[in-house]
Amino acid sequence: MDQGTAAKTDQELVRETLQDPKAYAALVERYQAALLRYILRLGCPSRDDAQDVLQEALLKAYLNLNDYDQDLKFSSWLYRIVHNETISHFRKNRIRPRTAETEDQMLFMENSASELDLNTEADRRLLGERLERALAGIEGKYRQVLILRYMEQKSYEEISDILRLPMGSVATLISRGKQSLKKAFGQNI
Amino acid sequence: MTQPEKLDIVGRISRLGISPKPRWYFLLKDGALWSLAIAATVLGGLAVATSIFILTDHDWDVFHYLDRSLLMHVLMSLPYLWVILLALLLLLARYNFSQTRHGYRRETWQVILASILASLALGLMLVALGFDSKVHNLLLKQLPFYGRLVYNKDDIWIFPDKGLLSGFIITTDDGRGFSLKDPVGADWRIILNDDTDLCQRPHIWPGEHVKLIGHVLQPHVFDAESVRPWGE
Numbered sequence: 221m222d223q224g225t226a227a228k229t230d231q232e233l234v235r236e237t238l239q240d241p242k243a244y245a246a247l248v249e250r251y252q253a254a255l256l257r258y259i260l261r262l263g264c265p266s267r268d269d270a271q272d273v274l275q276e277a278l279l280k281a282y283l284n285l286n287d288y289d290q291d292l293k294f295s296s297w298l299y300r301i302v303h304n305e306t307i308s309h310f311r312k313n314r315i316r317p318r319t320a321e322t323e324d325q326m327l328f329m330e331n332s333a334s335e336l337d338l339n340t341e342a343d344r345r346l347l348g349e350r351l352e353r354a355l356a357g358i359e360g361k362y363r364q365v366l367i368l369r370y371m372e373q374k375s376y377e378e379i380s381d382i383l384r385l386p387m388g389s390v391a392t393l394i395s396r397g398k399q400s401l402k403k404a405f406g407q408n409i
Numbered sequence: 410m411t412q413p414e415k416l417d418i419v420g421r422i423s424r425l426g427i428s429p430k431p432r433w434y435f436l437l438k439d440g441a442l443w444s445l446a447i448a449a450t451v452l453g454g455l456a457v458a459t460s461i462f463i464l465t466d467h468d469w470d471v472f473h474y475l476d477r478s479l480l481m482h483v484l485m486s487l488p489y490l491w492v493i494l495l496a497l498l499l500l501l502a503r504y505n506f507s508q509t510r511h512g513y514r515r516e517t518w519q520v521i522l523a524s525i526l527a528s529l530a531l532g533l534m535l536v537a538l539g540f541d542s543k544v545h546n547l548l549l550k551q552l553p554f555y556g557r558l559v560y561n562k563d564d565i566w567i568f569p570d571k572g573l574l575s576g577f578i579i580t581t582d583d584g585r586g587f588s589l590k591d592p593v594g595a596d597w598r599i600i601l602n603d604d605t606d607l608c609q610r611p612h613i614w615p616g617e618h619v620k621l622i623g624h625v626l627q628p629h630v631f632d633a634e635s636v637r638p639w640g641e
Binding site for chain 1: 416418419421422423425427428429430431432434435507510511513514515516517
């Protein structure tokens with residue numbers, strides 16, 4: 221991406237894309253790595269599958285570009301489409317989401333340690349394995365919102381826009397998700 | 410994590426020859442969702458109005474003639490159909506609203522409360538304009554099954570053996586009585602005496618729709634203790 225394009229805001233690139241589809245390449249390049257990572261974190265079993273899901277999601281985003289609401293962050297809008305496409309892909313193909321990779325487990329632990337009261341002094345490998353099992357054991361709706369919060373590091377407002385839920389519901393899901401995770405983890409609150 | 414392969418989205422867009430859906434498509438979609446949410450709320454207003462009519466049009470003081478307790482009379486008279494319909498309409502309004510552009514940001518309880526208040530306000534307005542009885546009576550006429558699903562005042566004023574009778578006055582008889590045709594088309598001779606309560610009306614007229622409390626003297630002869638206008 222050239223410096224001129226890199227300096228442009230998402231909204232500017234969206235406006236340019238609506239005039240000339242070639243401008244979409246800049247938006248794709250800006251977000252594709254993060255979105256692919258997100259699809260894999262949601263549990264897509266293979267990188268090839270994740271690439272396919274990402275491609276379909278980005279096409280869908282292009283088709284619906286006139287629906288983009290300038291009140292939203294463009295990244296939240298894009299994450300919403302990718303999220304829905306991924307979950308839809310899991311349902312259509314009856315895929316059971318695979319568990320998080322080691323580096324994502326570490327990221328999750330670092331971001332959530334104080335809130336989940338994790339003992340990060342303990343053997344990190346063992347902790348990672350326990351986290352992997354715990355995440356796999358909780359309901360999908362809690363897992364998704366915890367991934368958005370502690371791996372993607374999204375704010376409550378961003379999660380609200382991505383999942384199209386009121387902020388109160390997001391807070392409740394995160395709270396219940398943490399409780400479920402703690403229970404699955406075998407930790408005391 | 411290694412970088413993903415460069416996705417040739419633009420190339421694929423070009424090969425497929427696709428372009429973004431037009432803005433009016435989304436405006437139309439949002440408009441349709443808003444319309445459905447509003448329609449659900451308006452129908453909710455009708456449900457409220459009709460429920461109020463059914464409850465206020467009721468004769469709550471005659472339950473003992475029907476050998477019922479007050480509780481049983483209340484339970485049998487509640488407008489369940491309209492209450493269930495109102496509940497479904499509220500859920501529909503909530504769903505449609507949540508699908509609009511920013512509707513999802515509102516908590517469920519806020520949307521439902523707003524819908525309830527809007528339906529209540531509209532319902533009260535319809536009652537004030539007299540549409541409550543019009544809707545109920547229109548449905549009674551046009552939908553034969555409607556009368557079986559809601560409380561119908563006609564259903565309690567057809568028990569002459571229990572002291573409750575109703576019908577249209579055919580002819581009057583100088584204050585001594587009148588003839589009446591009941592809801593099933595049977596003719597009655599109604600006897601009035603000095604103690605008969607005419608609800609502070611000096612006269613009764615042919616063509617009036619009335620409800621009577623009293624007792625049967627002979628087949629098709631009814632001694633009236635009170636004669637009330639149907640609408641009171």
